[in-house]
Amino acid sequence: MGPFGTVFCDQFSIARFAGGSWESPAIRPLAPIPLHPAAHVLHYASSCFEGFKAYRREDGGAHIFRLQDHVERMQKSAGSLRLPVPDADMLASMVVDLVRHVADEIPPPPSSLYLRPTLIGTLENIGAAASPSTEATLFVLASPVGDYFQGGTKPLKVLVDDTRSRSTEQLGSTKTGGNYAAALGPTLDAKAKYGVAQILFCPNGDVQETGASNFLLISDDEIITKPLDSTFLHGVTRASVLQLGADLGYTIHERNISVDELLGKVSGFEAALSGTAACLTPVGALVYRDREIPVRDGGSGPNTERLRDALQDIQYGRAPDIHGWRTDVGR
């Protein structure tokens, strides 16, 4: 199947916005799209995207996980970048139609079909730094992906950085490429220097998130995670874990966590990263000011595993869809 994100279905869905309206979306053979060198996105980073999955069930059917939530987040991202906001029904239909088209390529668990709607500003104007792109292209890619955890869920080592931000106050909850560009350099430097997998960005001691996942502290009866604000991405996996945690009887605390509190808590609490690609990944150690601090015994904690299993049972179709999170796409 190749590394995550490198293999694509040979069809994609595309729609253009021009003259104040969207043209009808079409499913086409996947091919390069023409882009004027003055396109707004190439100069002023007017782009946003989503990432979520379709899963194959044991009964042969398939579904998309939390489609509406991802459509809503994409609309929010588009609005914050002043891009044309795709209509929710149009975007949802583009995804569902594409998934139905390529349904034969949805692999069984633990693999899945990753879906990547992307919206880019295509206005041809290199003088438009301070004006919106009034033309845009929206497309949806489908990519079969394997098990993120080939070889088991090894707990990750994470650098706690209490100075840098992953993003900015105004764009933290926008899923836009520039945020990933901002996190890339520091994350590569941290990998090289400390052998960590990720940076946990904690500007001014406020525990926020890593480059591509949210952060949770978990005990036998509590889950603690940062409350929703504009500084970080509002993960759909985070929301799902909090809901399933509440269902299982955990007390949910959405409140700010300081680095001091974090370092004090990890001898007793499990720590985990949540996101579509990695689901719920245990953190086994933190690195802070050149010191390595184990999270509990450094292993994968039982509560993290329990919550991940509960989530995957719904995603893989092994448990009933009690929260209405699955959009069925037939066989």
Ligand SMILES: Cc1ncc(COP(=O)(O)O)c(C=O)c1O
């Ligand atoms: C910066 C960032 N935070 C959190 C997440 C987790 O979001 P979700 O659970 O919706 O995949 C992602 C992944 O999309 C991300 O890129």
